[in-house]
Amino acid sequence: MADSLKRIRQQPREVWAVKLADRITNLQKPPHFWIPEKIEKYRQEATMILKELRGGNTYLENRLQRKIEEYNAD
Template identity: 60%
Template sequence: MTQEIYQEAIKFAAEKHQYQTVPGTESSYLWHISNVAMEIMMAHQIKSNFDLNYAVQLALLHDTLEDTDTEYLELEDKFGVEVAQGVKVLTKNNNLTSKKERMLDSLKRINEMPKEVGAVKLADRITNLQKPPRNWTKEKIQYYWDEAKLINQTLQDKNEYLNKRLDNKIAEYEVYAK
């Protein structure tokens, strides 16, 4: 991976997410996206059977369409069609009415893309399975835990290392869900 690719993507993401914090914390959103990228880099170190440059760009940019004012064409112009399409697939379709529909649609679209896109989804959920925010209800925590299991099962063939990491995080998260 070239440092320039990483630096360009994280600078773009930092500017786009500059006023956003990780839900339930005072931490900059960069904490989340850099952790997703770190999970991808660790997976690549274990087994280098995927395009690290592509996956890291997706990791750093995965929430730009969903959570910022970034436009698809802006991503395409700056990072290319392949990265823009990957980020778009990682973006939930808010035209669907229920959370469950949005997740099932997202997983279906992810499974139609290269394995790097699925690896980023796995890495994203790994980093999100922290102690839940205090304002989350027991039902929301349980739903999030069940959703993590669905993600891991549906994306079972994307990255063995990340699937195992997510399995472990799911097991650790059970204390909050039960």
């Protein structure tokens, strides 16, 4: 994930927005068969994406932050 984010950071901010939006969409309720460790890893990846792509799109960053918080609550 870190290598992927490093490559994304070298791209225009519109590419960052696509990655942020992608993770927002993917942070739906996890499948029932996912174990808690996998759920936590996915949440941590979302947090890493948010941290590494901060400054690219405030609106999407705020939406992703909310989705991460909601994902924790599930």
